[in-house]
Each structure stands twice: as structure tokens, then as C-alpha cells.
Amino acid sequence: MQRIGDAPRIRRLLIGLALALAALFLLLPLVAIFAQAFAEGLAMFWANLSDEYTLAAIGLTLFVTLLTIPVNLVFGVFLAWLVTRFSFPGRRLLQTLIDIPFAVSPVVAGLVYLLLYGRNGWIGGWLDGHDIQLMFAWPGIVLVTIFVTCPFVARELIPLMQAQGSREEEAAVTLGASGWTLFRRVTLPNIKWALLYGVILTNARAVGEFGAVSVVSGSIRGETNTLPLHVELLYQDYNTVGAFTAAALLALIALLTLVAKAGLEWRAARRETAA
């Protein structure tokens, strides 16, 4: 009696097919990005990279990411804590609402923000009266990036905190711990890896977000142009090498994220076998 997949020929065929597909759809494009970026040599790559507008785009992307991560870190922990440690009417609804940024197309998210905060928008009009401009400026980019990435941390924490339960926290309170001590010494150490994982995912998405940002940014070179938007601009300027240089930079960040993520998963797996 042979199990399904035991036949060596079928097994080899399936493995070969999977590898071929992965190479064709995942690896080849990645290689192509770097090949294109270095197509005209290392000197040209450097020249493209140190272009004034490219540097500005890199700077803006990092700036937006650095603002987004702490906001969503705090927000995500707060939300996960609320949903897993308290029971209140609307808790289920709140848990569903967290997923809206995942469910909605980023472009729609961008448009909604434009509608609300644009000069003719409901809130934007009032802000405009006070000389505050959110859309087509960096605050708008930060706002939509926060919106798009806000579920990551909470989504990582909620299942973990649900599984861990609140017994350890209750124990800490009976031992006289204040709220902050409780969080710092009991809750945080138990969730830190999941938290870091959520931050890595948030970071990856914040760096690479295109759709929502492109709606609210206005793509002003050197001012409101993020790295993903810059790739598109360069490409439309027929500067293929420049476009791929910026793209290679994004791909590199993505690869680093993957490595960090794999490292954390490996660590978690090892901790589990140790326990």
C-alpha cells in the first residue's frame, strides 16, 4: 500500500513545479530589480542613489515610518489590552473595526482622508481656516500610513494575550503592583516578541505603502515624494536605471524585514521547544 505522493516520480515533479514557479514569480523579478539597478555600473548606481530628489524621498520615507511606528505601537498595545482584558458592550464591534484598514483598498483610504481633511473637506475646511494644511504635505502622508498600518500590532497581540489570559496580571495585582509596574514587569515581558513582530510588519508596510500615500501626497519632488512614489516618477521620466535603483533600495528593506521576521520566528520556535 502506497501513500499518496510516495511515488518518486510524482514527488519530483511536484517539487520541481513548486521551485520553478517560485523562481519565475518570486526570485526572477527580485534578481531583475537588482540587475536593472546595476545595469549601467556601480558608479551610475551611486549617482542615482545620491540624487538630490532620491535622497529626499528616502529621508521622507524614513521620517514617516519613524512617526508611524511609535503611534501604532502605543495604539496597538492599548487596543489589544482593551479588547482582551475588559468586557464591555461593543467589544466585538471594536475587534471587527480593527480590521477595516486590511479590508479597504488603500486608495479608498487615501480618498476618504482627502475627502475629510482636504481643503474642501469637512474637517479640512476648518483646519484651512486655521492655516493648517494636512493634505499634499507630510502630515497627510503620516496620517494615511498610520491608518493603513494600524492593525498590525494589535492583530499580533490580541490572539497571544487571549491565549495567555489575565491570571498573571491578577496575581501581580494581588501582590500590590501598580498599573505601570504590572505592565512593565508582567505584561510587557510576555508580549515583547509578538510586539516586535508587529513592529516589523508595520515598518515593512509603512515603508512600502503606495496607494493611499499617492492620493494624499501630491508627489511634489523633494517635498512630498516618498520612495515608492519616487520609483513611479522616475519610471515615467524614462529613467529606468534610476527607478530600479530606488526599487532595489525598497527591495533591500523588504529582504531585511524578512530576515528579521524569520529570525524572530526561529527564536519563538526554539523557546517553545525549550519550554
Add this chain to the structure above:
Amino acid sequence: MSIRLKNIAKTFGRNTALAPLDLAIGDGELVGLLGPSGSGKTTLLRIIAGLEQPNRKPAGSIHFGDRDVTHVHVRDRRIGFVFQHYALFRHMSVFDNIAFGLTAMPRRTRPSSGEIRARVHRLLEMVQLEEFAQRYPAQLSGGQQQRVSLARALALQPDVLLLDEPFGALDAKVRQDLRRWLRHLHDELNFTSVFVTHDQEEALELSDRVVVMSNGRIEQIDEPDRLYRNPANRFVFEFLGDVNRLEGEVRDGELTCGTARLAVDLDEGREELLMRPHELRLIEAPTEHAHLPVCVTAVSPVGAEVRVELEADWLAEPWLATVRHADFERLAIRRGQRLFVEPRRWRRFADDRVRQPTGRTVASS
């Protein structure tokens, strides 16, 4: 430190977890809250701890000694709480777990780190875990973890020690040891403690007094032996051990049920009599008072007594009798054998809806 609860009630949504109840626990007493799951015993314990808030209406009160703690937060109640599944801090060593309460104190009142170390070592010695100070909870057995959790709860020298099914998750042998050890510790340190259990044996063995609960009510509060001998009502009687039932019609001083007859001194009408397994005597021929023919369906000779399962066409559910090994051998009891039962004593609880002690013990003549 004594504990006094007055008019404490709790509802979760539409479910009543606790009907308004009063409870007084004396200074230095070890009290067991005993009941089936859903009886409200854990809720009551958590309310004493402050982990759960009683209903605002009707307004109840909780006193520790003269101190009104009704509105005092858990962290300021000065209680020690031992959780069913230990709830140790998994990322801290045994030492840090026990020291937690001391190191979490505000800087002004916190003892010096040297003193903390000395106190933790005294506690480790007390729970006989000195050599495990640097281990992590996952590296300890269940019994060891529970001892750590006890040491942790006692580190702040609480006024009151509360234990939620402390031995529920442990195997029988360890449970027995820990029970004896806790009793010992309690007699030595003389704190007031309340523990929750669904195990009758544990409650009766460990407690000074037992509080029997069902459906959010207190059924009876008594010392273990009095509780067993004089159950206040049918629930308590049934919960504390195996029960055999005999239901039938009483006429002319005799209860009949199919072919079974038993002389009783009761008024005419329908009656239900309850008997413990050790109150049944197995005999080879009926007596003039008792004609209860049964058939042996199972025999288990393990332990101090032999457990014999009995069936008969007049019985709705099988009876269980426990007999001494001497009688077992004399009667040569085996499966399929036909015997007669003579109850040494029986009880009846007149009307269970009246929550007064109505139990009457009558020796069979």
C-alpha cells in the same frame, strides 16, 4: 484577621452567581468553600479578594477585622491569593517570583535588597525549594510550582490567605502531601485562610469549618464531622458522599416498592429514604422488618472495604454497599448472587424547598 461578609450578591448579566449572603470567618480559621462547579464558590472567593466586585444593590459590605474593605482595591487589601493554575510569572525565576510583591512596593516602603534576599530565602526554606531559586516555572513540577505560588502569596505577610482550588490540578499523591503541609503551615503561622474546592474529602480533611454552597447559596456551615453526621438538607447529604435511594408508598407502618418492604415509623403517603453505602447490611435471608431482595452485579475488593453494586427490579438505579472484608468472605459474595439488604439507618428530608434543617435520623428498629 477575621472576615465578615454582609449581604454580598453577584450577578453576571442575567445569571445570578451569588444570592445575597452573609458569612463570618474567625481569626486564624481555615475555612473551605465546598460546592459543585457553578455553585458560586470561586466567585465568593474572588469577591473577598477584591478581584470581583459585588453588586452595588443591595449594598453589601466586607470587613477584615475592623477594617471596611468593601471599596478597597485588591492591591491594598493585603491578601495573598493562590491561583488554581499557579499563575507564576513565566519569565521570572523562582526567586524573582517570590520577591515580586516586595520589589513592587513603592520605593519609600520597600525593604532593602539585602533584606528582600533574606526574606525570600526564608520563604524558599519554608516551602523546601532552596535549591530551585534560579529555576524558571516551566522547569518545575506542578507541586513545586504550587509551593512557589504559596511562598509568593505569603511574602507580604498578608492578613488573609485565599486559595482557589489550590490542589485541583495535581495528582492524588502530591495533593495529599501538600494538603498535610498546608495544614501544618496554617497551624504554625496562624493566618486566616479560605480555600475553594469541589473535593468533599479535601474540604472535610483540611478545614476547621466547611461552607457548603450550591446555586449561589450557602447550604450549611459546620465543622467537618458535624456536617457529615447532621447534613442540613438533602443537597448537603447527597454532595458529601454516595447515596442510595428507596422510594415507595407507606401504609400501616410499612414502606412498599414492588416486591421490597421495609418497616418504618412514618405517616402514610409517598416517601423517599436515603442511605449511605456503609449503612446497608447484606444478609442471606430477609428479616421481619426488611424484605429487600437484591442481586450483586459488581464487586470491587480494593481498599479497606469491599464495594458491592446491587440491582433489583424494584430499584430505579443501582445501589452501592460497602462491606468489611470479613463479611465479604463469610458471605462469599460474587457476581450474580442473590442477597437481602437490611438498612442500619436511613434519612429522609421532608421538603427540600424549605431551607431549614429538616433532616431526621432514625435508626431502624
